Amino acid sequence: xxxxxxxxxxxxxxxxxxxxxxxxxxxxxxxxxxxxxxxxxxxxxxxxxxxxxxxxxxxxxxxxxxxxxxxxxxxxxxxxxxxxxxxxxxxxxxxxxxxxxxxxxxxxxxxxxxxxxxxxxxxxxxxxxxxxxxxxxxxxxxxxxxxxxxxxxxxxxxxxxxxxxxxxxxxxxxxxxxxxxxxxxxxxxxxxxxxxxxxxxxx
Amino acid sequence: xxxxxxxxxxxxxxxxxxxxxxxxxxxxxxxxxxxxxxxxxxxxxxxxxxxxxxxxxxxxxxxxxxxxxxxxxxxxxxxxxxxxxxxxxxxxxxxxxxxxxxxxxxxxxxxxxxxxxxxxxxxxxxxxxxxxxxxxxxxxxxxxxxxxxxxxxxxxxxxxxxxxxxxxxxxxxxxxxxxxxxxxxxxxxxxxxxxxxxxxxxxxxxxxxxxxxxxxxxxxxxxxxxxxxxxxxxxxxxxxxxxxxxxxxxxxxxxxxxxxxxxxxxxxxxxxxxxxxxxxxxxxxxxxxxxxxxxxxxxxxxxxxxxxxxxxxxxxxxxxxxxxxxxxxxxxxxxxxxxxxxxxxxxxxxxxxxxxxxxxxxxxxxxxxxxxxxxxxxxxxxxxxxxxxxxxxxxxxxxxxxxxxxxxxxxxxxxxxxxxx
Numbered sequence: 001x002x003x004x005x006x007x008x009x010x011x012x013x014x015x016x017x018x019x020x021x022x023x024x025x026x027x028x029x030x031x032x033x034x035x036x037x038x039x040x041x042x043x044x045x046x047x048x049x050x051x052x053x054x055x056x057x058x059x060x061x062x063x064x065x066x067x068x069x070x071x072x073x074x075x076x077x078x079x080x081x082x083x084x085x086x087x088x089x090x091x092x093x094x095x096x097x098x099x100x101x102x103x104x105x106x107x108x109x110x111x112x113x114x115x116x117x118x119x120x121x122x123x124x125x126x127x128x129x130x131x132x133x134x135x136x137x138x139x140x141x142x143x144x145x146x147x148x149x150x151x152x153x154x155x156x157x158x159x160x161x162x163x164x165x166x167x168x169x170x171x172x173x174x175x176x177x178x179x180x181x182x183x184x185x186x187x188x189x190x191x192x193x194x195x196x197x198x199x200x201x202x203x
Numbered sequence: 204x205x206x207x208x209x210x211x212x213x214x215x216x217x218x219x220x221x222x223x224x225x226x227x228x229x230x231x232x233x234x235x236x237x238x239x240x241x242x243x244x245x246x247x248x249x250x251x252x253x254x255x256x257x258x259x260x261x262x263x264x265x266x267x268x269x270x271x272x273x274x275x276x277x278x279x280x281x282x283x284x285x286x287x288x289x290x291x292x293x294x295x296x297x298x299x300x301x302x303x304x305x306x307x308x309x310x311x312x313x314x315x316x317x318x319x320x321x322x323x324x325x326x327x328x329x330x331x332x333x334x335x336x337x338x339x340x341x342x343x344x345x346x347x348x349x350x351x352x353x354x355x356x357x358x359x360x361x362x363x364x365x366x367x368x369x370x371x372x373x374x375x376x377x378x379x380x381x382x383x384x385x386x387x388x389x390x391x392x393x394x395x396x397x398x399x400x401x402x403x404x405x406x407x408x409x410x411x412x413x414x415x416x417x418x419x420x421x422x423x424x425x426x427x428x429x430x431x432x433x434x435x436x437x438x439x440x441x442x443x444x445x446x447x448x449x450x451x452x453x454x455x456x457x458x459x460x461x462x463x464x465x466x467x468x469x470x471x472x473x474x475x476x477x478x479x480x481x482x483x484x485x486x487x488x489x490x491x492x493x494x495x496x497x498x499x500x501x502x503x504x505x506x507x508x509x510x511x512x513x514x515x516x517x518x519x520x521x522x523x524x525x526x527x528x529x530x531x532x533x534x535x536x537x538x539x540x541x542x543x544x545x546x547x548x549x550x551x552x553x554x555x556x557x558x559x560x561x562x563x564x565x566x567x568x569x570x571x572x573x574x575x576x577x578x579x580x581x582x583x584x585x586x587x588x589x590x591x592x593x594x595x596x597x598x599x600x601x602x603x604x605x606x607x608x609x610x611x612x613x614x615x616x617x618x619x620x621x622x623x624x
Contacts, residue, residue, distance in 0.1 A: 134522035143444035
């Protein structure tokens with residue numbers, strides 16, 4: 001609204017300001033005389049009505065803009081949540097392995113796109129293991145897994161400085177249980193937002 | 204034999220008797236009278252003789268002042284006839300506890316030890332009694348015992364300590380953060396451990412008596428884990444995981460400074476260091492052959508080579524090495540058919556032998572006598588700590604709870620090193 005008014009004052013109003021100052025303070029009394037002053041007054045009146053119309057249009061435009069903004073904020077928020085979920089999706093590993101499985105590359109490519117679309121986003125990758133290996137060796141293995149995921153992102157163009165890593169070994173199982181189903185879910189890398197994750201944009 | 208943990212329930216006699224039993228150097232048989240115990244040899248080289256303990260009224264009273272006198276009147280021929288080599292008297296004379304070791308074959312007293320024990324409710328009482336038991340063992344066999352020792356372990360992310368006989372369990376972790384890998388300092392007064400904090404692994408040094416803890420120099424920048432003290436206590440070796448993988452480092456403990464890198468793995472991980480008792484070498488785990496196996500190097504990181512032999516493509520992953528206090532062996536665990544078993548490497552011949560086969564067995568730690576190992580086993584159906592004697596093969600649970608892991612057996616604890624806060 002304000003920007004619209006300001007635009008009119010500066011553009012169309014330049015001549016009016018000059019006319020007003022020439023016409024003195026009583027333009028209505030001079031109206032019958034078809035002189036320059038009354039022409040200026042007529043111009044002024046016409047201009048006022050244009051201003052009013054413009055103001056009304058601007059108000060409507062503003063209302064629509066706010067509506068659109070509200071709609072798109074809701075959409076953005078929904079998109080941010082969706083993006084956040086995509087970012088948090090885990091990847092998994094084979095027993096005692098840290099290489100990226102081909103069925104996880106799609107999920108990692110998605111994370112690459114998200115990181116590219118959100119340049120302020122910083123993430124942390126946590127590497128985890130199942131309970132079968134040695135407790136302490138699993139800290140090294142979990143580290144390998146986190147590094148392996150990080151390397152994939154970096155090799156696809158993401159700045160290494162945006163990605164922290166950590167290893168939890170087998171200390172934080174996702175699923176309690178002592179069978180292959182639990183183990184395979186626990187051999188994983190998790191992705192969490194460190195900063196810049198407030199209004200995530202869709203890639 | 205299971206420990207009773209209540210101070211009032213466990214007399215000096217019972218503790219000493221159990222300590223001698225747990226030394227696995229005697230065979231103890233209760234005589235029909237029930238008040239005396241006979242010890243027969245276990246067939247080990249160091250104790251081919253049989254031994255016997257006789258106990259007179261340990262709770263004071265009538266036995267009191269006359270105790271020492273009456274023990275000299277021991278019926279040696281009777282004990283000889285029973286096949287005993289030693290008899291042990293534990294008596295009370297006022298506030299002094301008198302321990303008398305009789306040499307049955309020589310028909311005389313081998314040694315008498317007098318001690319003023321703390322009251323039975325005192326936190327230092329049990330350790331004082333354990334030291335008495337070790338003195339009896341030393342007098343009988345000329346070898347130091349392991350009764351006055353403790354084991355650190357992890358349960359639910361916290362560090363606990365427990366006496367070697369399974370009594371007096373105490374929490375020693377000072378925060379709620381998840382901890383791993385406790386390791387004793389050589390003096391028994393300190394221990395180091397790793398704690399997860401803000402996505403990193405921090406190494407801390409803690410005084411046992413006061414609980415005062417110090418973050419080690421340069422820790423908190425990466426994932427530091429598996430600390431191990433050099434025998435002189437001056438150096439702490441540990442594993443550090445970075446984006447280059449996991450490698451071994453040392454720092455100077457005394458000045459808490461001077462980080463030094465020992466391995467450069469690049470495409471392999473190097474972890475879990477353990478010093479030889481002369482401090483000259485470090486055994487460790489390396490993944491350079493593909494699977495983790497046991498390697499050794501000079502303490503400065505040079506001369507890295509395979510330590511425990513394995514068959515490429517056949518032998519499973521090997522981890523968690525610990526060098527024995529006598530320097531002759533390295534205990535570790537190895538994956539055998541999908542589960543873990545404890546192995547011992549003979550350092551001189553570089554041959555390995557499998558020690559366990561029932562259930563999953565892992566993370567062995569040596570007693571200071573280099574013949575007992577504590578380890579984690581699920582042989583009873585759940586994971587708990589067990590102790591095995593390598594000479595006799597005798598095995599016992601350290602405590603009847605589940606979820607314990609990563610045990611670390613202390614050195615022999617002197618009076619100063621075992622004091623409580």
